[in-house]
Amino acid sequence: MSTNKEFDIVIYGATGFTGRLVAEYLVKQYSKDNSLKWAMAGRSAAKLAQVRDEINAPEDTPLVIADADDIDTIQAMLQRTKLVLTTVGPYQVYGSELVAMCAKSGVDYVDLCGEPVWMGEMIALHEKTAKQSGARIVFSCGFDSVPSDLGVYQLQKLAKQQFGHVMSTIRCRVKKMKGTFSGGTAASFKETLTAAKKDPVKMEALLNPFSLTPGYTGANQPIGNKPFYEEDLNTWVTPFVMAVINTRNVHRSNFLLNKAYGEAFTYDEMFMTGPGEKGEAVANAMANDKSMGGDSGPKPGEGPSKEEREAGFYELLYVGTDAFGNEIKLSVKGDKDPGYGSTSKIIAEAAICLVQDATATPGGIWTTAPAMGDILTKRLERNAGLSFTQE
Incomplete structure (x- = not known):
């Protein structure tokens, strides 16, 4: 240093x-x-x-x-x-x-x-x-990816305090979010997809949940590529666009912490859209939204007004479970729009x-x-x- x-x-x-x-x-x-x-x-x-x-x-x-x-x-x-x-x-x-x-x-x-x-x-x-x-x-x-990385880290600390061991499964569910992804995020997303489409090795790395843990591959991970109804939370969930990077960073943290979350650890992220037919419709609409890869969003160097940033927020729910049926939940909230404020x-x-x-x-x-x-x-x-x- x-x-x-x-x-x-x-x-x-x-x-x-x-x-x-x-x-x-x-x-x-x-x-x-x-x-x-x-x-x-x-x-x-x-x-x-x-x-x-x-x-x-x-x-x-x-x-x-x-x-x-x-x-x-x-x-x-x-x-x-x-x-x-x-x-x-x-x-x-x-x-x-x-x-x-x-x-x-x-x-x-x-x-x-x-x-x-x-x-x-x-x-x-x-x-x-x-x-x-x-x-x-x-x-x-x-x-991306501090709330996820620290959310999992803090939930596992609580689990060890309360149950004496970490949770083998953690789900991140985005409960609420107001704000937009940044122009830089959109540009990075498009650049990554373009590079991956040209190079099979890069495409394989993009799809690999353990691409940031060289020499280590953990348990099979949830795929999370389409909407489904989640019984215990009484809500439809749909793929969350930031999951591709957040899950990789969480697995790298586990790797760098000497597998402190366990070698059987699984982690995924989805967006909650609510129960019933309305929740299902919103989930399907979000799953089919391709705006992140399009040209309609903000460009690098652009972004929302101060008023829009101030009005933004997010709330993420982390649900940890183990093989014995124990459960623990942690809420992570932010007071500004996620992409900028x-x-x-x-x-x-x-x-x-x-x-x-x-x-x-x-x-x-x-x-x-x-x-x-x-x-x-x-x-x-x-x-x-x-x-x-x-x-």
């Missing part, structure tokens, strides 16, 4: 829609915290200064010129900071060189990646280097947690639960509008 640097955190992509929200959150939440030293980075000094002024950041907020097309500027940025928080995606297009450079330089890294095939490639290429340099690389530090707060807190609190975490390519676990959970509850509550 890097020390004696000018900055704790550099927000790379601060002039983009989500990067700007991250910077704005740091201004509001940490303007009086002199212990946190952060900077805004991007290609244009003029645009950086404009965003700095528009979000009411202090005039002396450092601005760093960093352009993915000019490797020297990226290296210069890494020499000045302990951690790079990057919102510049799709990461398979813009992120590979940055991950490689962070791993080599011993600089910590967090992103909002929802691209499991690319993440698997980065693990294969750079995990050994990151372990040697001390760089802590943590992918997927937004709505909540995500920008989550990644900011993850970055601060990594450099200030999780100093004992060694170098490597991590998920949030084994890297930061309880300390990140507490930060998110205290600062970022999330709650983790047993039902």
Whole structure:
């Protein structure tokens, strides 16, 4: 891990829609915290200064010129900071060189990646280097996949306290959600599908629930690719678009925690649509919705208004069961729209947690639960509008 640097955190992509929200959150939440030293980075000094002024950041907020097309500027940025928080995606297009450079330089890294095939490639290429340099690389530090990763982690802790063992099966069910997926998420989704269709190896990795656990394959997992009625919850459920990335990260956490959830552990995610004919109709409509891969959603750099972000929310239900019929439930709630408002707060807190609190975490390519676990959970509850509550 890097020390004696000018900055704790550099927000790379601060002039983009989500990067700007991250910077704005740091201004509001940490303007009086002199212990946190952060900077805004991007290609244009003029645009950086404009965003700095528009979000009411202090005039002396450092601005760093960093352009993915000019490797020297990226290296210069890494020499000045302990951690790079990057919102510049799709990461398979813009992120590979940055991950490689962070791993080599011993600089910590967090992103909002929802691209499991690319993440698997980065693990294969750079995990050994990151372990040697001390760089802590943590992918997927937004709505995908922190609520899922920490939700499972906290439910398993409760299960051990109450029953003396973990739950072999956990289901995530999205109870409520208001908000839209981000333009960056949509672009990453399309880029991933395009790459997978061209390459059978990438398609196999995309479909493999253990694509992020090299050398380890656990139990057969639920497929969850079509609607069905769930008797115990009295609701129809339908495929959840973020399940492809969230399930992979949860299994990687189990892998990195030395199979703490068990080798028979199964995990899936679905969206709850309600009981009866109405619930069935909504489930089928959602299953047939192809907007994520289309052109109707927001483009990278675009997003909802402040009012829309403020009005958003989500509630996720985690249901754990074991072979003895025991059951435990945990609710995870967020107070802003998932794709932007909540995500920008989550990644900011993850970055601060990594450099200030999780100093004992060694170098490597991590998920949030084994890297930061309880300390990140507490930060998110205290600062970022999330709650983790047993039902």
